[in-house]
Amino acid sequence: MDTDLVKGHLDLLLLGILRDQPRHGYAVISSLRERSEGTFDLSEGTVYPALHRLQDGGLLARDWEDMAGRRRRVYRITEPGAVALARAQQRWQGFAGAVDAVLLSRPTTATLAGGQR
Numbered sequence: 001m002d003t004d005l006v007k008g009h010l011d012l013l014l015l016g017i018l019r020d021q022p023r024h025g026y027a028v029i030s031s032l033r034e035r036s037e038g039t040f041d042l043s044e045g046t047v048y049p050a051l052h053r054l055q056d057g058g059l060l061a062r063d064w065e066d067m068a069g070r071r072r073r074v075y076r077i078t079e080p081g082a083v084a085l086a087r088a089q090q091r092w093q094g095f096a097g098a099v100d101a102v103l104l105s106r107p108t109t110a111t112l113a114g115g116q117r
Helices: 003-007 010-020 025-035 044-056 079-104
Strands: 060-067 070-077
Touching: 010 025, 010 044, 010 060, 010 070, 010 079, 025 044, 025 070, 044 060, 044 070, 070 079
Parallel strands: none
Antiparallel strands: 060 070
């Protein structure tokens, strides 16, 4: 996957993963990979700074949790994060619909014959 394409949508993807349940960073990365069937196989160096940025912006909160004898940071979506996710989903659906309309449109008979639409 072209990382430039992911960059503009990483926040949406992370918030979407964390909407269901809190997760630690590696679980976020694994969930992205699994849900996208390997398309979003992102590095820790990409995901962790984005998680920290979303936390700094109040869209995520971080808690500590003991797992298998280790303390891990667990990220959860906040109420402002849920609102931001809903807005981003609406923008994404509008954008994707517009792209589909352009890419999937078929020429009409008049266009093929050199006529005007």
